Amino acid sequence: MPTTGSNFPSLPEVHPIAERLQKYLARAGVASRRKAEKLIVAGRITVNGETVTKLGTQVQPGDVVWFDGEPVEPEKLEYHLLNKPAGVISAVSDERGQRTVTELVPSQARLFPVGRLDRDTTGLIILTNDGRIAHELMHPRFEVDKVYRAEVRGEVKEEALVRLRRGVKLEDGVTSPAEAASTGGSRRGNSVVELVIHEGRKRQVRRMLEAVGHPVIHLHRKRYAMLTDDGLPPGESRPLTGGEVEALVKLTAEKHQRRGRN
Numbered sequence: 001m002p003t004t005g006s007n008f009p010s011l012p013e014v015h016p017i018a019e020r021l022q023k024y025l026a027r028a029g030v031a032s033r034r035k036a037e038k039l040i041v042a043g044r045i046t047v048n049g050e051t052v053t054k055l056g057t058q059v060q061p062g063d064v065v066w067f068d069g070e071p072v073e074p075e076k077l078e079y080h081l082l083n084k085p086a087g088v089i090s091a092v093s094d095e096r097g098q099r100t101v102t103e104l105v106p107s108q109a110r111l112f113p114v115g116r117l118d119r120d121t122t123g124l125i126i127l128t129n130d131g132r133i134a135h136e137l138m139h140p141r142f143e144v145d146k147v148y149r150a151e152v153r154g155e156v157k158e159e160a161l162v163r164l165r166r167g168v169k170l171e172d173g174v175t176s177p178a179e180a181a182s183t184g185g186s187r188r189g190n191s192v193v194e195l196v197i198h199e200g201r202k203r204q205v206r207r208m209l210e211a212v213g214h215p216v217i218h219l220h221r222k223r224y225a226m227l228t229d230d231g232l233p234p235g236e237s238r239p240l241t242g243g244e245v246e247a248l249v250k251l252t253a254e255k256h257q258r259r260g261r262n
């Protein structure tokens with residue numbers, strides 16, 4: 001897998017997952033957790049050039065950890081595409097024992113979902129341990145296209161589609177213009193609508209469609225940026241190819257450049 005660091009212009013860092021130093025060291029294969037604690041207390045570990053002797057110090061993605069003057073290799077970066085089934089939540093873990101997306105991806109890495117899909121929404125979600133690309137992809141200013149297919153109540157008329165295209169007033173503000181098309185397929189008074197948006201507000205598509213008079217019966221994300229669900233059945237995941245990761249990195253880098261020129 002390629003790493004992504006050098007392709008990114010500087011950005012405010014986000015750290016979706018912090019980890020205790022002793023756990024980080026154990027996971028990197030330096031020592032067992034208990035032995036790692038002894039190494040910390042003995043002053044043999046530095047984080048970003050500072051000796052750390054306090055147990056429980058948090059390490060953030062991007063921190064540089066050394067042991068006895070040698071860098072500790074951080075976890076290899078992984079990128080997976082999951083076709084999330086219904087009934088699974090977009091979280092790393094859940095106190096109430098609900099199934100989470102990380103359970104569906106066979107990996108030992110500390111993966112987290114990029115953005116979220118509602119519990120009952122199906123479709124594509126990326127999981128990675130690369131905080132930087134996650135930040136870029138989730139930020140609305142990067143305008144990553146997300147394509148949804150929604151089965152909705154009622155017959156969707158052109159007027160409703162026009163409202164969706166112009167932007168819909170929701171309680172947290174007017175939505176950015178969306179691409180919206182009715183794909184026919186009307187059954188028992190229901191319709192199928194395809195929406196392309198690049199914002200990621202909570203329950204946004206459901207709220208937009210509700211606002212134009214068509215509550216959602218089922219929602220599926222069929223495309224995320226250039227990634228489609230072709231050949232990926234619900235509940236299955238696959239690692240992204242090196243080319244796909246590069247394409248995502250390039251996409252966000254291009255947006256940076258375009259914004260810089262404006």
Ligand code: URA
Pocket residue numbers: 116117118119121202203204205206207219
């Ligand atoms: N919009 C929604 O309403 N729900 C999702 O899961 C994703 C987008």
